[in-house]
Amino acid sequence: xxxxxxxxxxxxxxxxxxxxxxxxxxxxxxxxxxxxxxxxxxxxxxxxxxxxxxxxxxxxxxxxxxxxxxxxxxxxxxxxxxxxxxxxxxxxxxxxxxxxxxxxxxxxxxxxxxxxxxxxxxxxxxxxxxxxxxxxxxxxxxxxxxxxxxxxxxxxxxxxxxxxxxxxxxxxxxxxxxxxxxxxxxxxxxxxxxxxxxxxxxxxxxxxxxxxxxxxxxxxxxxxxxxxxxxxxxxxxxxxxxxxxxxxxxxxxxxxxxxxxxxxxxxxxxxxxxxxxxxxxxxxxxxxxxxxxxxxxxxxxxxxxxxxxxxxxxxxxxxxxxxxxxxxxxxxxxxxxxxxxxxxxxxxxxxxxxxxxxxxxxxxxxxxxxxxxxxxxxxxxxxxxxxxxxxxxxxxxxxxxxxxxxxxxxxxxxxx
Numbered sequence: 001x002x003x004x005x006x007x008x009x010x011x012x013x014x015x016x017x018x019x020x021x022x023x024x025x026x027x028x029x030x031x032x033x034x035x036x037x038x039x040x041x042x043x044x045x046x047x048x049x050x051x052x053x054x055x056x057x058x059x060x061x062x063x064x065x066x067x068x069x070x071x072x073x074x075x076x077x078x079x080x081x082x083x084x085x086x087x088x089x090x091x092x093x094x095x096x097x098x099x100x101x102x103x104x105x106x107x108x109x110x111x112x113x114x115x116x117x118x119x120x121x122x123x124x125x126x127x128x129x130x131x132x133x134x135x136x137x138x139x140x141x142x143x144x145x146x147x148x149x150x151x152x153x154x155x156x157x158x159x160x161x162x163x164x165x166x167x168x169x170x171x172x173x174x175x176x177x178x179x180x181x182x183x184x185x186x187x188x189x190x191x192x193x194x195x196x197x198x199x200x201x202x203x204x205x206x207x208x209x210x211x212x213x214x215x216x217x218x219x220x221x222x223x224x225x226x227x228x229x230x231x232x233x234x235x236x237x238x239x240x241x242x243x244x245x246x247x248x249x250x251x252x253x254x255x256x257x258x259x260x261x262x263x264x265x266x267x268x269x270x271x272x273x274x275x276x277x278x279x280x281x282x283x284x285x286x287x288x289x290x291x292x293x294x295x296x297x298x299x300x301x302x303x304x305x306x307x308x309x310x311x312x313x314x315x316x317x318x319x320x321x322x323x324x325x326x327x328x329x330x331x332x333x334x335x336x337x338x339x340x341x342x343x344x345x346x347x348x349x350x351x352x353x354x355x356x357x358x359x360x361x362x363x364x365x366x367x368x369x370x371x372x373x374x375x376x377x378x379x380x381x382x383x384x385x386x387x388x389x390x391x392x393x394x395x396x397x398x399x400x401x402x403x404x405x406x407x408x409x410x411x412x413x414x415x416x
Contacts, residue, residue, distance in 0.1 A: 024100070026050050028062065029075025029111070029170040035062050037077055050172070055095030058082040065168070069144045073111055079169040084121070085161035091130030097161035098172070104155060105177040107206070108133065109148040111170040114140050121164035125149055128157040140165065148206065150177060152261070182266050182336035186210050188222065189235025189271070189330040195222050197237055210332070215255030218242040225328070229304045233271055239329040244281070245321035251290030257321035259288075260334065264315060267338050269308040271331040274298050281325035285309060288317040297399060297410045299373055304330075305408070310338045352400045354413045360390045361402075371401045 026048065028035045034048050040058035044051065052059060065078035085093035108125050122137040134149030151158060160172065186208065188195045194207050200218035204211065212219060225238035245253035268285050285293040285307070294309035311318060320332060349363040352370065361370055364387055372381040374396060383389065395416045402409055 023176055024049060024172075024174045026172045027170075028079035028172070029065075029073075029077050032077070035077070035079065037062050037064060040082055049100060051099050053093075053095065053097050053099060056083070056086070059096050060169075067113075067144055067170075069111055069146055071146055073146070073171060075111070075170045078113070081162060081166040081168065083166050084164055087124075087161070087163055091126060091132070092128075093159060093161035097159055099157050099159045100174065101157045102151065102155065102174070105150065105152045106158070107148055107150050107173075107175045107177055108158060108160075109146070109171075109173040109175075110160065111144070111146050111172075113144050113168045113170065114138050114142060115166060115168065117165070119165045121162060121167065123147070123162055123167050124160070125151075126159050126161075127151065127153065128159070133158070144170075150206065150211075152177070182262055182264070182334060184209060184260070184334050186332045187330075188239035188332070189225075189233075189237050192237070195237070195239065197222050197224060200242055209260060211259045213253075213255065213257050213259060216243070216246070219256050220329075227273075227304055227330075229271055229306055231306055233306070233331060235271075235330045238273070241322060241326040241328065243326050244324055247284075247321070247323050251286065251292070252288075253319060253321035257319050258329075258332065259317050259319050261317050262311070262315060262334065265310065265312045265336075265338055266318070267308060267310050267335045268293060268318060268320075269306070269331075269333040269335075270320060270329070271304070271306050273304050273328045273330065274301055275326055275328065279325045281327065282323040283307065283327045284319075284321055284323060285311075286319050286321075287311065287313060288319065293318065296408075297412065298401075299399065312338070350402050350404055352402065352411050352413060354393070354415045357392050357395060357415045358390055359393050359413070359415065360388075361385065362388045364388050366405055369403045371403075373399045373401070 040061040042054045042058045044054045060082055061080045062077055063080055064076065066076050068074040081096055083096060085097045086095050087093050112123060114121060117140045119140050121140060122135050124135040125133040127133060133151045134147065136147055200221040202214045202218045204214045220242055221240045222237055223240055224236065226236050228234040241256055243256060245257045246255050247253050270285065272283055274281060280299050282295050282297045284295045287293065293311045294307055296305065296307050349365060350361065350368050351363050352359065352361050364385055366386065368385055370383045371379060373379050393415045397414050400411045400413060
């Protein structure tokens with residue numbers, strides 16, 4: 001994937017943070033011991049491990065400003081920046097920023113607010129080289145914003161700062177990221193603690209190690225939707241995607257996708273369902289280069305589906321996304337225990353190929369159903385067989401859906 005960080009929303013101010021531990025909270029809005037209300041200051045200060053770097057005129061003022069964020073955080077005061085961070089050509093701030101050193105991977109969280117004027121501005125988190133971990137651009141609204149991002153590199157200094165104009169800061173947090181575990185379950189359909197029913201969201205979120213990357217309009221809605229799959233899984237809710245993932249030329253999604261890190265070979269399992277319209281679409285699992293681990297193409301049926309496959313490469317990020325149209329997600333699972341060839345859905349032995357106008361279904365070892373559709377979604381033929389079979393089909397482009405007791409897969413083929 002193109003980036004490996006998480007972000008929600010937060011204003012721009014160029015700050016570089018310096019701290020001695022990786023788990024810290026700097027609550028400008030409520031900690032009156034470390035951040036008492038007072039006049040503007042311009043000198044560089046180190047407060048509880050956080051370096052506030054001055055330069056030029058005044059850096060900031062701590063003044064009363066109460067409010068409550070959507071996540072429940074409330075402030076009494078604010079750290080009001082008196083201007084931007086004057087970023088140089090390398091992308092590094094030269095004044096009015098905060099910084100802290102880290103030993104390795106950390107999550108950075110920031111509660112902030114722009115001033116409300118119509119001047120374009122951005123808030124940025126970057127490493128010591130100027131490589132951005134996260135940024136949020138705005139034309140100067142006054143919404144109370146929260147943003148978080150994962151820095152996943154080695155030891156460095158992280159900076160928080162603003163471009164274009166000032167930002168008001170309320171709270172800054174850092175937390176050590178635990179080494180990735182290969183065995184995780186994200187149950188959108190039943191885990192109401194991590195995935196509660198609620199309105200559509202468009203921001204990027206990290207929930208229990210899974211990054212849900214937003215972009216564009218709404219990403220998804222968690223809403224009631226009960227059902228039972230053939231393998232026995234049952235759901236109460238669903239994560240309803242609000243559109244496709246806008247896949248680029250390299251096969252990578254640019255919005256509305258999920259991502260999680262792995263350190264080596266894993267099996268990935270996904271419970272999902274299409275919306276039922278007749279628009280062609282696909283659900284895809286890939287690595288962060290766009291190389292597909294698994295995919296399932298459909299013309300838009302509403303069957304409850306289960307897809308699993310092995311990733312056998314080295315450490316990477318695994319992405320889950322949709323092409324052409326939306327997908328409803330119910331459960332996602334990753335395990336360090338690889339699937340056997342017979343258990344892997346994409347390893348179903350049954351295959352289909354065409355030679356001129358003749359179609360061959362081969363490697364049939366059990367009761368198998370093959371539904372053949374035109375590219376426009378019209379079902380042309382259904383075959384139920386326990387043996388290899390071949391037949392004639394008029395010229396065209398088709399999608400064959402193969403179902404066995406091991407799972408199902410789809411294959412596109414052409415006759416002429």
